[in-house]
Amino acid sequence: MTNTIDLAVIPGDGIGPEVIAEAVKVLKKATQNEDVRLVLSEYRLGAEHWLATGETLSDGTLAELRRHDAILFGAVGAAPGDTRIPSGLIEREMLLKLRFAMDHYVNLRPSKSYAGVPSPLADPGTIDFIVVREGTEGPYVGNGGALRVGTPHEIATEVSVNTAHGVERVVRDAFRRAADRPRRKVTLVHKHNVLVHAGHLWRRTVEAIAAEYPQVSHDYLHIDAATIFMTTDPARFDVIVTDNLFGDILTDLAGAVSGGIGLAASGNLNMDRTAPSMFEPVHGSAPDIAGQQKADPTAAILSAAMLLEHVGLPAAARRIEAAVEADIAARPQFSGTRTTSQVGDAIAAGVS
Amino acid sequence: MTNTIDLAVIPGDGIGPEVIAEAVKVLKKATQNEDVRLVLSEYRLGAEHWLATGETLSDGTLAELRRHDAILFGAVGAAPGDTRIPSGLIEREMLLKLRFAMDHYVNLRPSKSYAGVPSPLADPGTIDFIVVREGTEGPYVGNGGALRVGTPHEIATEVSVNTAHGVERVVRDAFRRAADRPRRKVTLVHKHNVLVHAGHLWRRTVEAIAAEYPQVSHDYLHIDAATIFMTTDPARFDVIVTDNLFGDILTDLAGAVSGGIGLAASGNLNMDRTAPSMFEPVHGSAPDIAGQQKADPTAAILSAAMLLEHVGLPAAARRIEAAVEADIAARPQFSGTRTTSQVGDAIAAGVS
Ligand SMILES: CC(C)[C@H](C(=O)O)[C@@H](O)C(=O)O
Ligand SMILES: CC(C)[C@H](C(=O)O)[C@@H](O)C(=O)O
Numbered sequence: 001m002t003n004t005i006d007l008a009v010i011p012g013d014g015i016g017p018e019v020i021a022e023a024v025k026v027l028k029k030a031t032q033n034e035d036v037r038l039v040l041s042e043y044r045l046g047a048e049h050w051l052a053t054g055e056t057l058s059d060g061t062l063a064e065l066r067r068h069d070a071i072l073f074g075a076v077g078a079a080p081g082d083t084r085i086p087s088g089l090i091e092r093e094m095l096l097k098l099r100f101a102m103d104h105y106v107n108l109r110p111s112k113s114y115a116g117v118p119s120p121l122a123d124p125g126t127i128d129f130i131v132v133r134e135g136t137e138g139p140y141v142g143n144g145g146a147l148r149v150g151t152p153h154e155i156a157t158e159v160s161v162n163t164a165h166g167v168e169r170v171v172r173d174a175f176r177r178a179a180d181r182p183r184r185k186v187t188l189v190h191k192h193n194v195l196v197h198a199g200h201l202w203r204r205t206v207e208a209i210a211a212e213y214p215q216v217s218h219d220y221l222h223i224d225a226a227t228i229f230m231t232t233d234p235a236r237f238d239v240i241v242t243d244n245l246f247g248d249i250l251t252d253l254a255g256a257v258s259g260g261i262g263l264a265a266s267g268n269l270n271m272d273r274t275a276p277s278m279f280e281p282v283h284g285s286a287p288d289i290a291g292q293q294k295a296d297p298t299a300a301i302l303s304a305a306m307l308l309e310h311v312g313l314p315a316a317a318r319r320i321e322a323a324v325e326a327d328i329a330a331r332p333q334f335s336g337t338r339t340t341s342q343v344g345d346a347i348a349a350g351v352s
Numbered sequence: 353m354t355n356t357i358d359l360a361v362i363p364g365d366g367i368g369p370e371v372i373a374e375a376v377k378v379l380k381k382a383t384q385n386e387d388v389r390l391v392l393s394e395y396r397l398g399a400e401h402w403l404a405t406g407e408t409l410s411d412g413t414l415a416e417l418r419r420h421d422a423i424l425f426g427a428v429g430a431a432p433g434d435t436r437i438p439s440g441l442i443e444r445e446m447l448l449k450l451r452f453a454m455d456h457y458v459n460l461r462p463s464k465s466y467a468g469v470p471s472p473l474a475d476p477g478t479i480d481f482i483v484v485r486e487g488t489e490g491p492y493v494g495n496g497g498a499l500r501v502g503t504p505h506e507i508a509t510e511v512s513v514n515t516a517h518g519v520e521r522v523v524r525d526a527f528r529r530a531a532d533r534p535r536r537k538v539t540l541v542h543k544h545n546v547l548v549h550a551g552h553l554w555r556r557t558v559e560a561i562a563a564e565y566p567q568v569s570h571d572y573l574h575i576d577a578a579t580i581f582m583t584t585d586p587a588r589f590d591v592i593v594t595d596n597l598f599g600d601i602l603t604d605l606a607g608a609v610s611g612g613i614g615l616a617a618s619g620n621l622n623m624d625r626t627a628p629s630m631f632e633p634v635h636g637s638a639p640d641i642a643g644q645q646k647a648d649p650t651a652a653i654l655s656a657a658m659l660l661e662h663v664g665l666p667a668a669a670r671r672i673e674a675a676v677e678a679d680i681a682a683r684p685q686f687s688g689t690r691t692t693s694q695v696g697d698a699i700a701a702g703v704s
Contacts, residue, residue, distance in 0.1 A: 080572075087544060087545060087555075088544060088545030088546065088548060088551075091545045091546070092545065092546070092548070096546070118474075119474070120473055120474060120475075120583045120584050121472050121473060121474060121583070122470075122471070122472060122473065122474040123472075139491075139510075139512070139546070139547060140546055142548070144512075144547065144548060144549040144550065145549055146549040146552075146553065148516075149553075150556070151516065152516050152517065152520075153515075153516060153517075154515065154516035154553055155513065155514070155515045155516075156513075156514045156515075156549035156550045156552070156553040157511055157512060157513055157514070157549065157550070158491075158511070158512040158514075158547045158549060158550045159509055159510070159511050159512075160491070160496075160509060160510040160511075160512075161507065161508075161509055162507070162508045162509070162510075163505075163506065163507045163508075164500075164503065164504050164505060164506035164507075165504065165505075168504075191597070191600075192439060192440060193439060193440030193443045193444065194440065194443070194444070194448070194491070194492055194597075194600075195491060195496065195510045196440060196444070196494075196496060197496040197497055197498040197508035197509065197510060198496065198508045198509070198510045199440075200498075200508070201498070201501075201506055201508040204502070220432075223600075223601055224600050224601050224603075224604035224605075225604065227579065227601055227604055227605040227608070228604050228605065228607070228608040228613065230605075231472045231473070231583060231605065231608045231609055232472050232608055245543070245546075248543075248546075248575075248576050249575055249576050249579055249601060251576075252576035252577065252579055252580050253576075253579040253580065253582075253583065253605070255580070256579065256580040256583045256584055257583055261580065
């Protein structure tokens with residue numbers, strides 16, 4: 001009997017289709033000797049699709065997407081200067097809508113140093129941490145509003161919503177992951193001295209879950225201090241757990257210090273498996289270099305590895321990671337001369 | 353006729369008193385040949401004072417502070433492990449209360465590279481930018497709340513409040529400052545693709561004020577992307593204008609990449625002069641090294657220079673800055689062997 005893995009693929013805009021093509025190439029190679037059949041269904045969504053059809057993400061498409069085992073996602077977003085598309089529309093009505101609708105409460109973003117990858121830091125040390133970013137609450141809930149818009153009396157609010165349910169499940173996930181790692185350490189990042197109510201919920205929750213994991217140590221950093229450590233001593237981190245907005249900020253910074261956002265993979269995980277999880281590079285659609293075969297597909301390929309791990313093929317995931325590591329080690333000799341698809345070819349060829 | 357400059361001095365907790373002693377030493381030296389009389393009144397406030405008296409910041413003290421020309425502030429905050437003090441109480445009821453009560457709407461935080469100061473970045477380039485952080489609104493307003501605390505149904509909210517009045521005055525300040533700088537460039541940092549209502553108010557305001565300053569260019573970065581540039585190309589920035597929370601995060605990061613938070617000065621400015629402005633190092637009270645003469649007083653001394661500039665003594669401010677620059681250039685030979693007061697002595701001696 002052959003298992004079927006039924007994937008939805010959303011290439012998206014800009015460099016999305018280019019990097020996803022390479023991720024699919026590598027996915028196929030990594031699973032060819034596994035006892036699985038890979039079925040891929042492509043969905044056209046994103047800024048271009050909205051311009052052509054007016055759909056951001058319809059209920060019908062959402063229902064179809066739900067039937068897949070997982071989603072591989074490229075990037076969405078119009079060019080910054082494109083005035084035909086209301087700013088942030090695609091990001092909110094499509095990307096964030098997916099994360100919320102599918103209850104992707106764990107936004108998992110690993111950072112690690114690869115030999116040979118230059119860091120902007122003079123001495124980054126050995127970086128090997130994961131950020132467990134909450135994905136369904138916080139300032140991302142869209143509960144803002146505005147009054148007297150465009151007048152001198154305008155007032156605009158944004159509400160961060162945090163629930164015991166939402167915080168507990170993601171903190172628990174962070175401790176569970178930390179317990180399986182050699183250093184077994186969780187760092188909560190927040191700003192509880194200012195954001196008192198949300199901050200206290202996060203802190204109390206960490207204390208409560210920590211009591212269930214006596215083998216895992218934990219500490220706390222304010223978000224401002226965490227950005228300092230991210231540049232002076234990123235090797236100190238093991239598992240970071242934090243809210244949606246602080247996680248957004250910290251993972252871009254983490255990507256930068258560990259060798260560039262071109263390597264940063266992520267998983268939007270529904271750990272209860274009540275809906276498919278979604279895997280995407282942390283980088284955006286980079287319209288300035290789109291269609292030129294200049295994008296680095298590595299983050300998309302590493303996201304595909306996370307996908308395989310999530311659907312129960314950890315050995316295939318490890319093979320992709322090993323191929324990526326070998327390819328990265330060989331990169332100095334190419335010094336940016338390879339096309340997106342040549343990088344994908346090289347990594348696919350390296351998958352044992 | 354001799355002018356009097358009447359200063360309130362709040363040394364605070366931890367290393368606050370040590371660094372403020374040096375800042376006062378340098379202030380006195382820098383003004384001795386000016387036609388001014390410096391009058392200093394010390395206020396004991398902070399965690400220690402609260403433990404002794406129960407006062408965070410009374411209406412009476414606030415009224416007294418209002419009568420001064422400016423405030424020199426050290427640092428406040430209890431040791432992280434000190435359970436006698438509710439977390440964040442002093443920060444909110446005293447430091448933030450001062451910023452809000454005195455309408456310190458421009459939180460000005462300059463960053464610059466000094467020759468000889470090591471940066472964690474391999475190649476920081478020439479850093480010379482200022483962050484104009486909004487100081488009286490945003491997520492700092494304390495408009496949060498919580499329901500069903502301690503139960504599985506807890507919900508905690510934090511409300512970011514942004515007004516046309518509050519945003520316009522700080523954006524205008526940023527453009528005014530940019531117009532006086534060689535590069536004449538303003539970068540708005542926000543997250544308008546997610547925080548739509550606040551984000552649009554900020555963007556529209558920047559567009560409107562930009563039209564009044566045709567000689568100043570402007571661009572926009574999401575906060576996550578801004579942290580990347582802060583590590584890969586901090587030299588790109590000239591004037592950054594941003595909200596209270598993003599500014600908090602970005603200025604700690606900026607301090608780190610430009611050679612350490614030990615050099616980062618700040619001014620909490622009421623540009624309408626309806627209340628005294630307040631000058632403080634960006635660093636905290638660092639209870640772990642307090643009382644040991646280990647703290648670097650440079651950030652406090654540079655904050656004192658900002659104070660002199662604000663009260664109308666720019667020449668004295670420049671003399672302090674020059675002395676600091678000369679001292680920093682000579683530092684490699686001391687390699688951390690000088691006490692706090694030796695650094696203050698050296699800088700004071702260098703003030704021409
Ligand atoms: C595109 C944007 C809405 C998104 C976010 O803020 O989460 C992105 O920055 C990310 O980190 O995945
Ligand atoms: C102590 C704290 C409340 C304060 C802030 O968040 O503004 C500090 O981090 C700062 O940057 O001055």
